[in-house]
Amino acid sequence: MKSLFTSGHRGCAGCCDAMVAKFTLMAAGEDCIVISPTGCLEVMSTPYPETSWEVPWIHSLFENAGAVASGVEAALKAMGKKGDTKVIALAGDGATLDIGMRSISGAFERGHDITYVCMDNEAYMNTGVQRSGATPFDASTTTSPAGKVSYGNPLPKKNMPAIMAAHGSPYIATTSLGYPKDMIKKIKKATEIEGPTYIHAHAPCTTGWGFDTSKTVEVAKLAVQTGLWPLYEMENGEVTKVRKIGKQKKPVEDYLKMQKRFKHLFKMEGGEEQLKLIQALADKNIEDFGLE
């Protein structure tokens, strides 16, 4: 499978965004138009006059990928050029869960034929690892640092797939860089379904999370195996498919201890209690989605 996202970009070694972009274009093929808001992907893939994109690509603003994608789709329809062309927004979690929320909500409410892929690396990485609405509970970031009286981010991760499901999308799926085939299959399916579809891709960031650059896939797999990042598909608001963990089930510590952003939990007084709270989050996912 050929990817139309070329090498030579300026991403970090082990960059998650580059991998998601690559897999997205593998799934979409040549006949697509990609919209990316401000973020790592935009900065590292389009330093003028270079570009990594072998498909038409547009960056607009941080908060408007949903609206720009709506406009692209509407223009193609109006001019009779839509055909099978896939309109894909490829955005980070800050642009999706936080600043771009309104524009995505509008696009999905209006029912544009677009696929929105969120590359969730759980913080504002491009700006230097600040907390976003996707940052998990107790992760230390530069705006939710662990300290003498703090275990890091005090808030749970926003449940974006559920919010998108509430918009009446025909297809929503979570996926992970730990499972590239799963990702390609789901993105392909999403782009082939008419209407607004949403893919939430868990994408570990070596720089922001603090793990070895060779471990992106391993860390991603552990998030799934611990139950912290369940993989499922939703069609018309109902969960239709779930990836079982089965015997691969791991304690959350296995996942957390690989990352610098959680290291304080293993050192601080009271850290054990916090680990139990995180385990409870994983257990709830396992129960809610029937992952065992």
Added chain:
Amino acid sequence: MTVIRTLDKDKMSVAEGSYAVAHAVKICRPNVISAYPITPQTHIVEDLSQFMADGEISNCEYITVESEFSALSALVGSAAAGARCYSATTSQGLELMHEVLFNMSGMRLPVVMTIANRAVSAPINIWNDHQDSISQRDTGWIQMYAEDLQESSDMTAQAYKVAEDKDVMMPAMTCMDGFILSHVYEPLVLLEQDLVDEYLPPYEPEYTLDPKNPLTFGAFADPTAYTEFRYLQQQAMDNALPKIEEAANEFYEIFGRYYGGLIDEYETEDADIILMAMGSLVGTIRDVVDKLRAKGIKVGLLKVRTFRPFPAEAIRNAIKGARVVVALDKNISLGLNEGALFTETKASLYNTKIDVPIVGRMIGHGGRDIPVKTIEDIVEEAKGIISSGINTESKYADLKEDLL
């Protein structure tokens, strides 16, 4: 040449300003309209919605977005995909679009947007002044201000003509005074399809988002390249100056109507006193000029039709023979106590040999009525400047001391 209207009575109808503009938009054959309702722009988008509901605009999608921010954002995508695009807004809506305005011009997307000019809050106020669009003057949009309903309508077609010119490729705002023009009914000629088709060719962009010819739009430019992008935008604005004149002249040839290009002059040739202004206020001043000329007072009117690009040379030529110039502004730069037209006209005279006294008077903010008497008082004051020099360089013209 000053305002010329050869209006064919058989073609005339009575229409609301908003309807005239919506009709003009329809006749310009847009592919994508994206807008969010806000007073006093609302009637324009309502009329366009009705045209869509009645199947009167073909090959067009109307996106009913959830905010002004998304209205213009959607058009970034549409215009990049090669569509002729339209939106309309005002006041808070325009301010909400601020970031997208830069983005649109930076990507050189020739969208046209009507502004039904309105004051900005706080205090909240829905009536007319020019603070909203003037506050967007550095965003890289062409800005034109219409005097009346007929001009508001005709300016729409002219704006597309200029914006889509290959030497320009910049977005354009056509500004009409909220309520004063948007909600008023006047006799006018609605734009005719066959004539507009002759005047305005279909939009054929050089670059689009096309899977058969993949291009990257909105690349990231570091310090080695950003300056050149900005330089080219300024060059496009420079190019727009003659194109605006050409668009007005060509419009006259086809439609028989002319309102000025960058500026328009009325009784300025021998004028001792020149009043300059933008928008509907120009109409009031025109009447005052007639009245005072009848009394032998040598007063003239300089209508500034294009504010961005700023027609400095045209303005200098128009006012150089006057003994005093008064710039009337429906906006203020807080902290400077000056309106933008005054500041910029004054600046355009510096480093030249033109030595005309110029003062600024801020007037009609938040929809305050501008009676003939107020303009006459300003002329009276201007006479005093000729004899004894400038007393107050810039001030509000009609402050109510009892409210302070």
